[in-house]
Structure formats: C-alpha cells, structure tokens
Amino acid sequence: MKYTISNLAASAAIVGSALAASGDFNVLTMNVAGLPEILQGNDVPGDKTVNSNTMGSKFSEYNYDMIHVQEDFNYHAAIYETDSHPYRTATSGGVPFGSGLNSLSTKYFFNYNRVKWNVCSNASGNDCLTPKGFTFRQRLTNFLLPVRVKVDEGIYVDFYNLHADAGTEPDDLTARAANLKQVADYIDVHSVGNAVLVFGDTNSRYSRTADAIRVFRTQNGLTDTWVELIRGGVEPTAESLCDNPSTTNYCETVDKILYRSGATVDLQATYWNYESSKFLQPDGNILTDHNPITANFTYNPGTTLRHDVPALAALSKPKAAALTVRGANRLDGVSVQLADGTTFAHGGTGGTAATLSLAADEFWTEAVLCQGQKDGHTRNFYLKATTSTGRTAEAGTSTSDCLTSTAPAGWQIVGFMGQDGDEVDQLAFVYAPQ
C-alpha cells in the first residue's frame, strides 16, 4: 500500500473522512547537550540533571506543539520527569547506544522510525559509532527520525528530526553533505505529496558555501523559515555567528526549521524566534550550548484534493467510473476505477462482489462503513456506497457501529486511504471536486 497519507496506526478500523480543519501550531528544536558531564560539559555551567529538569519544565510551561531534541542522551529521564507532553518517543539509549533524537508532542503521531546515517566522518573527532568503547565525539551517532503527525482532523504532516555530522574538515563536510542528501532522498521516497517539516541540528550554515544545506530547497522544495521570515527570502553568504543567549534573530545558527506544503495541507510559517531567553537557569545562565529556535505555522486544507493520495494528485480531474465492494462476514475489498482507467483496489478477493458503473454525470458521493470485533481486533465489516443519483452497492455484514462519510457539496469520492491485507483493515475516503 503505497498510495496514501497511509498506515493509519489508529486502533479503530474507521478513519473519519471529515473535512480537514484550519488552525495553527508551533514547533521548537533544541540541542539539549545531554552527553555525560564527565565527557562533555558543553561549557554550560551548573548540574546537567538539574538543567535537564529545568528544560523539561520549560517545555511544559511554553507547551510547544512539537519539540525535537538532539543530544538527548544521559539526562533524558530528567527532561521527561518534568515535561508533560502527552505524546513522546521513548529514548533509544544513552551514549554510545542511542541516537539522542526524541520528539515531544501535543499531537498524536505514528509511524516513527529511526534511520541511521550511511556516512560518518572521524575527521573532527569520532563522529562514527565504534563497537567498543567510545569517546565523547561519538555523540554524533547521527540518525534522523521521521514521524507522521496528526496536526488536526484530516491534516497530516511528516516531521523529520535530525542531527548531522559535525566539524568543518573536508571529510566532515563530505559526511554532512551525505547526511543531508540522505534525508532529502528519504523524503522523496516516503513523503511523496505530503507536507513536510524538517527541524533539528543540521550543523550547517548557508554562509559556509561547502555546506550542502540548500539540498532541501533544491531537491525537496522546502523553505527555510529563518531565511523566509528573518532574512527576507535571501540565503546569507556572509557569516553571522550568534551569542548564546542570542539577542538578535538576524544571526545564523546551525539549527534549522524547514517546511513545505502538501497536496492535502497548505502550511505557512508566520513566526520565527530564538527562544534562548526563555531557557535560562534561575541565575540567568544558559541551559545548553545551542540557542533553541521556534517557528509558528498556520495550516489549511489543500486546495486541490481532500485526503489526497499522491497518485490522485497527478491527475487533472479524477472521477469514479465504476466501483466494486466485496464482502461476506466482513468487508473483503474495495476498488474504484476512474474515468481515465486508473484503478485503486485494496483488500482481498474474497466474498461476494457488488459493482456499479457510473454514468458520466453520476458521482460516488457517500459511503457508510461499519466496524465490529474479530479476534479481539476492530475490523471493517460492511461498506455501502451511494451515488449522486441514489444508486447503491453494498458488501459485508452491517453492524451497529457505523460511520457515514458524505462528500461535501460539489465533491466526490475518488479513492481511499487506509491499511489492507486480505481484508480492508482501515479505510478512509479521498474526495476530489466533481
């Protein structure tokens, strides 16, 4: 199943197809300097456990919708102890086992996956993981961590956290360029058509021309929020290092927040800021050697398709010409054939098929989906499709737990999102204009 915003990991079989909502959210990225004190003090005064406790309580106090942390190693528990975000990734371990990357969110997210860098460099210390022993430089074992966030009803965004290779020796630059290219390639494969946010520690600067940070713009169509909102859309070529805490947003840090809209969601960055002054110890000292950065975004449903799938996004005016539902005790399969011949078929071939051929001016406008329990799991049991002229096709066994999805006026069902196997495990409907 490749076609979707898919792999909905929700436990229920029914995924509503309510119209997508509008609103705003904000994000923070912060390198929390969580290497063991004995290896790396990060030139931060105070006790790391105490400082990590403080960071966690600031995360809660300011309640950012999504926080990406890097170097979250040996003081991870102290951050989570005082933070109260409801959705958080589990630590992958301290030094030298973990990636140091975690996500803390007010929004439900799923599908997260840690991916290791293919290339690392030992040029500036040991950025590569060694099987035995470690030096403090091994903090940069360097993974990226994409998650799919349900920002709101019908609004999904792919979030990528990363920590790229450090240093400025030629081998470091080569490794870092390979890291960023690896993320860009991953986005090309896994986030086709989707809205994307990449935020984390890139260890890159636009002002270092050998740094490959521009790959996100050139390959993925991402916009850097700092370049857009603070630098008037112009990538700097002259170096402008920051103090910590930074007193100006104008200077450039290696931590970045980049984004793009998707077929189903429009994103617009509205605010960018160094949050350093919000993350200080009681005595005014810094908590970490990086300036944390934040950005705000507004989101709106995409203008072309609702609950789109990339295959549909490539078509100019999709319309269902025929649909088939299959079922017996439960729902076995669904398929729709578009007027141009494109077919989306999901589930298995069991059960009895009911088929409808639609007239040129007839659209699939409504679906009733019923779920029930099978072997302790929630499954789809029944689907009834209704067209704009009131004709129906149904399959499976109706239950008392049903949801009706009706395309908004002037819209029609042209495809699906969900998860399938021999049966249709999860299902939602994709709408396009008639």
Ligand SMILES: *[C@@H]1O[C@H](CO)[C@@H](O)[C@H](O)[C@H]1NC(C)=O
């Ligand atoms: C940024 O977004 C957060 C969360 O939606 C909101 O509370 C805050 O007021 C926003 N800040 C600005 C400057 O827009």
Ligand SMILES: *[C@@H]1O[C@H](CO)[C@@H](O)[C@H](O)[C@H]1NC(C)=O
């Ligand atoms: C980095 O150094 C370690 C320890 O000496 C070594 O095992 C590893 O192969 C090196 N990696 C690279 C890419 O040079």
